[in-house]
Amino acid sequence: MKIPYRFAAAVLVVTSAPAHAGNRLMPAGTPAQIAGTPLSVTPPIDWNRLGLRPGKFAETWTLDGDRLNKVVFFSGVPAGSPLFREIDRKNRPLPTVSAAMLATDIPVLLESSYRIVMDTALFQVDAMAPTSVGGHDGLRFSYSYTRQNDELRRKGEGRAALVGGKLYMMLYEAPALHFYDRNVEDFHKLADTVKF
Amino acid sequence: MKRALLALAMALGLPGVGHAETFTLPPFTQAYEPQGVDERGAWMTADEQERLLRSSKFVIRDDGLNHYVRGVFCRTVGKDRCANVRIYVMRMPEFNATMYPNGMMTIWSGLLLRVQSEAELGAVLGHEFGHFEKRHGVFGFKNKRTMSDVMAWIGVAAPQSAGFQYSLLGQVYAFNREQEREADMIGVQYLAASDYPSSAAARVWRRLMAEQDASASARGRKAKHGYAAGYFASHPSELSRATTLEAAAVRYGDEGDEGRAAYAQALKDWLPEFLGDQIKRNDFGGSDFILSQLASDGWSGPLLFARAELYSQRGNPRDYVTAAQFYAQAIEKGYAAPKALRGLGLAQLRTQQTEQGKASLRQYLQQSPDASDASLISSLIGN
Amino acid sequence: MGGMMGGWKRLSAWAACALMMASPGLAQEKTGVKSGFILPPGSARIVLMRPSVIVGAQSTGGMFEPNADWTDEARRNIDRAIQDIQGQLGNSVAAYDSEAEEAGALSGEYRSLFTSVADSVREYQFFPGNRLPTKKRDKGFDWSIGTDVADLPGLSNADYVLFISTEDHYGSTGRKMLQIFAAMGGVSVPTGLHKGYAGLVDVKTGELVWLNADLQMGGDVRTADGAQKRVGQLFEGFPGRTMPLAQNALPGPAQP
Numbered sequence: 065m066k067i068p069y070r071f072a073a074a075v076l077v078v079t080s081a082p083a084h085a086g087n088r089l090m091p092a093g094t095p096a097q098i099a100g101t102p103l104s105v106t107p108p109i110d111w112n113r114l115g116l117r118p119g120k121f122a123e124t125w126t127l128d129g130d131r132l133n134k135v136v137f138f139s140g141v142p143a144g145s146p147l148f149r150e151i152d153r154k155n156r157p158l159p160t161v162s163a164a165m166l167a168t169d170i171p172v173l174l175e176s177s178y179r180i181v182m183d184t185a186l187f188q189v190d191a192m193a194p195t196s197v198g199g200h201d202g203l204r205f206s207y208s209y210t211r212q213n214d215e216l217r218r219k220g221e222g223r224a225a226l227v228g229g230k231l232y233m234m235l236y237e238a239p240a241l242h243f244y245d246r247n248v249e250d251f252h253k254l255a256d257t258v259k260f
Numbered sequence: 261m262k263r264a265l266l267a268l269a270m271a272l273g274l275p276g277v278g279h280a281e282t283f284t285l286p287p288f289t290q291a292y293e294p295q296g297v298d299e300r301g302a303w304m305t306a307d308e309q310e311r312l313l314r315s316s317k318f319v320i321r322d323d324g325l326n327h328y329v330r331g332v333f334c335r336t337v338g339k340d341r342c343a344n345v346r347i348y349v350m351r352m353p354e355f356n357a358t359m360y361p362n363g364m365m366t367i368w369s370g371l372l373l374r375v376q377s378e379a380e381l382g383a384v385l386g387h388e389f390g391h392f393e394k395r396h397g398v399f400g401f402k403n404k405r406t407m408s409d410v411m412a413w414i415g416v417a418a419p420q421s422a423g424f425q426y427s428l429l430g431q432v433y434a435f436n437r438e439q440e441r442e443a444d445m446i447g448v449q450y451l452a453a454s455d456y457p458s459s460a461a462a463r464v465w466r467r468l469m470a471e472q473d474a475s476a477s478a479r480g481r482k483a484k485h486g487y488a489a490g491y492f493a494s495h496p497s498e499l500s501r502a503t504t505l506e507a508a509a510v511r512y513g514d515e516g517d518e519g520r521a522a523y524a525q526a527l528k529d530w531l532p533e534f535l536g537d538q539i540k541r542n543d544f545g546g547s548d549f550i551l552s553q554l555a556s557d558g559w560s561g562p563l564l565f566a567r568a569e570l571y572s573q574r575g576n577p578r579d580y581v582t583a584a585q586f587y588a589q590a591i592e593k594g595y596a597a598p599k600a601l602r603g604l605g606l607a608q609l610r611t612q613q614t615e616q617g618k619a620s621l622r623q624y625l626q627q628s629p630d631a632s633d634a635s636l637i638s639s640l641i642g643n
Numbered sequence: 644m645g646g647m648m649g650g651w652k653r654l655s656a657w658a659a660c661a662l663m664m665a666s667p668g669l670a671q672e673k674t675g676v677k678s679g680f681i682l683p684p685g686s687a688r689i690v691l692m693r694p695s696v697i698v699g700a701q702s703t704g705g706m707f708e709p710n711a712d713w714t715d716e717a718r719r720n721i722d723r724a725i726q727d728i729q730g731q732l733g734n735s736v737a738a739y740d741s742e743a744e745e746a747g748a749l750s751g752e753y754r755s756l757f758t759s760v761a762d763s764v765r766e767y768q769f770f771p772g773n774r775l776p777t778k779k780r781d782k783g784f785d786w787s788i789g790t791d792v793a794d795l796p797g798l799s800n801a802d803y804v805l806f807i808s809t810e811d812h813y814g815s816t817g818r819k820m821l822q823i824f825a826a827m828g829g830v831s832v833p834t835g836l837h838k839g840y841a842g843l844v845d846v847k848t849g850e851l852v853w854l855n856a857d858l859q860m861g862g863d864v865r866t867a868d869g870a871q872k873r874v875g876q877l878f879e880g881f882p883g884r885t886m887p888l889a890q891n892a893l894p895g896p897a898q899p
Contacts, residue, residue: 154479154481156541156542157479157542158542159542159573162575164610166606166609166610166640167636167640168606168633168636168637168640169575172573175540176540176541176542176573179353179537179540179541180541180542185318185351185352185353185369185537186317186318186351187540190632191632191633192632192633192635192636193633193635193636194635194636194639203636210317210318212318215315215316215317217317
């Protein structure tokens with residue numbers, strides 16, 4: 065009676081194989097445009113871009129998998145749009161970008177969006193400082209959070225700027241245990257190459 | 261079973277005018293060992309859950325708060341019943357509490373934010389414990405499985421009979437609604453037998469409905485409060501619960517001190533945290549309602565600050581004017597946290613009060629030179 | 644070791660190959676070993692983190708019913724089987740007592756971290772349709788949970804940490820009847836779920852030197868023999884037990 069389990073499980077595997085748009089290599093030295101916009105970065109080392117996108121104006125890059133080290137790019141999120149795909153617009157609408165945002169509003173937007181999307185109250189913005197993002201005045205900030213059913217504390221760093229009334233942002237997130245420190249410099253080197 | 265029927269009969273047959281002392285709960289035997297395969301399975305899953313919960317980051321480990329919640333629980337259901345229950349207070353901003361078949365209970369911070377007295381908290385704790393006393397966890401599970409078994413067969417054999425599946429699905433949830441009604445009733449019995457007034461139970465649901473109304477209205481929609489629950493609802497509607505509980509309280513006719521002041525005192529340190537969680541949920545109407553309810557005895561500094569934050573977050577052009585006023589009022593009331601000055605300054609900057617805004621922010625930087633956003637704020641005021 | 648397969652084993656290996664080629668879904672890889680890693684038998688002190696063991700039934704309607712008796716039995720069987728198999732290699736396996744070490748929260752975090760890494764390996768390296776281009780197999784098996792794992796109290800005398808997890812949903816009679824009935828009508832009803840992973844981490848470097856991650860495991864863990872088979876599969880390709888760099892997961896040697 066053991067064979068049917070294997071066949072049945074095989075059916076499970078075949079029928080449940082996810083249809084992915086495919087994860088692409090972002091080779092070192094080749095400028096890559098973000099989400100089909102004029103924003104670009106030139107990775108100093110090979111990165112991977114995930115086929116699955118977190119939102120209309122966003123894309124995710126990773127070295128070892130998005131649970132371990134990921135970079136999320138947001139390019140030209142316009143006023144009135146949320147950062148991520150709405151999960152339940154009627155009952156749990158996400159906050160939206162506003163053309164008159166101050167730099168201090170950007171981490172607030174991210175925090176509120178994440179709290180709603182990930183359904184967690186364990187989110188904290190730690191520090192904020194001004195910085196230049198691709199030649200524009202912007203800010204960098206650090207944060208940390210924990211997801212439910214995961215219990216791994218995760219740390220993040222963001223760089224963002226509001227340009228022409230639209231939001232541009234790069235986030236790096238990884239578990240605080242080992243992975244954050246391991247690849248934060250890779251993120252810095254990647255983010256430093258951003259060009260509008 | 262007989263004990264439960266007795267209790268129910270007593271509840272239904274109780275005369276309209278009566279003192280709480282004439283009503284006593286049936287005796288409670290100590291925590292039993294699970295019987296049968298399903299119950300042991302459910303306990304085991306709950307035991308594993310508890311193992312994880314013990315080291316979960318979402319559990320609030322403040323001794324003072326935990327001790328207080330436990331105290332309210334024991335005063336509600338009595339020492340016999342509260343002895344073996346483990347209560348975990350969770351950092352979750354929604355109104356909820358859960359009971360597991362092995363005697364483990366969780367209370368969410370969103371619930372602590374929304375009840376306003378020990379009696380109201382006791383009403384919810386008693387309801388959850390009612391599930392445990394009636395062994396609901398197991399019976400509901402058994403029924404769900406039978407229903408889903410039948411539906412799977414129907415799905416395979418006659419895929420056109422969607423109507424039949426629909427009505428069976430309704431039966432799964434109807435079973436849960438019965439359990440919830442039962443837990444409501446036994447919950448109000450606990451209150452009636454305790455020093456707390458049983459009239460507190462219905463108020464929880466009335467306030468929840470009002471919050472939903474406010475939330476929907478701010479989003480340009482209308483909340484529906486029907487007497488009948490939706491077909492797929494796992495609980496009776498809030499309206500039917502409130503009405504039933506109000507009628508039960510009238511029957512018991514018991515009075516007592518609700519413990520409003522004691523509750524407010526116990527929650528004082530945590531209130532700003534829970535309010536912060538609530539405001540970040542992007543629900544203006546609901547949050548504004550909760551704040552005004554909390555302010556029924558007057559607007560304290562922390563409440564004014566929270567209200568200012570709420571308007572800041574919504575960020576319509578006029579909102580910053582309102583927010584600036586509330587920040588200023590909070591500071592006048594003695595709210596000393598630096599973030600009040602920060603909020604005031606930023607709100608003033610946005611409402612063309614540039615000089616005042618810069619002054620407020622300079623004051624903020626003087627008060628907390630090591631603030632984690634000091635350099636950013638500096639750059640905003642052109643230092 | 645690897646080249647000494649007897650006639651029966653060779654036949655079953657060929658059969659398995661044929662099976663894999665006939666069903667493309669089975670081509671998912673299951674094992675990874677750090678390049679060149681070899682573990683001489685009897686040389687390692689291994690600490691076993693509390694295995695995650697979940698066993699239950701899958702009702703006709705597909706609901707998972709946890710079964711305490713089965714899970715208790717399975718946990719006992721698996722613990723014993725782990726001791727037996729490691730004993731054959733002469734490696735000592737000691738159970739990690741997080742309560743005694745007062746490291747409940749931290750060991751939980753490491754378990755979470757390991758699970759994240761194992762899931763990443765399975766999702767982004769083993770599964771061919773979703774492979775990350777920088778994690779292609781020819782680039783080696785390069786995963787780590789970091790050197791700070793050595794700071795977990797109680798690991799000062801350990802060389803490796805072993806993580807094990809199994810989850811079994813056994814299709815009930817009703818479920819199997821449904822499956823047969825449905826198959827007659829051309830409808831596919833999946834039944835049963837038998838997931839597992841086993842991973843070995845070098846305490847000093849935090850490197851994942853070996854990982855097995857399988858979504859289709861055999862062996863009925865509710866019986867002692869079945870648990871032996873299951874643990875045998877979990878330890879397939881375990882360094883020192885078969886040839887290193889055994890990438891393809893042929894079924895383990897058949898147990899008598």
